[in-house]
Amino acid sequence: ALMITDECINCDVCEPECPNEAISMGEEYYVIAPDKCTECVGHFDAPQCVQVCPVECIPINPAHVETRDELMSKYRKLLGLD
Numbered sequence: 777a778l779m780i781t782d783e784c785i786n787c788d789v790c791e792p793e794c795p796n797e798a799i800s801m802g803e804e805y806y807v808i809a810p811d812k813c814t815e816c817v818g819h820f821d822a823p824q825c826v827q828v829c830p831v832e833c834i835p836i837n838p839a840h841v842e843t844r845d846e847l848m849s850k851y852r853k854l855l856g857l858d
């Protein structure tokens with residue numbers, strides 16, 4: 777999963793782009809729910825939030841490093857395919 781750092785300027789552009797509705801407003805800036813973020817695996821070739829973020833504040837979440845297979849498995853679970 778990816779995460780949003782405190783460099784986020786709350787520009788609102790990433791939230792509607794997430795195919796998994798993993799992004800929401802946190803207490804001070806936007807946050808990504810790790811259990812919903814597939815790094816866009818299953819939906820797109822590249823993370824959509826990273827593509828649109830103007831300040832490049834969306835790295836890999838070091839507490840949630842996942843393989844492509846694990847991300848695909850999460851994608852299938854979220855869609856109820858498994």
Ligand code: SF4
Nearest residue numbers: 794813815816823825
């Ligand atoms: Fe959503 Fe994709 Fe960004 Fe994860 S990488 S938060 S799934 S847009």
Ligand code: SF4
Nearest residue numbers: 784785787788790829
């Ligand atoms: Fe924050 Fe980047 Fe999302 Fe804008 S696109 S709300 S700066 S994480």
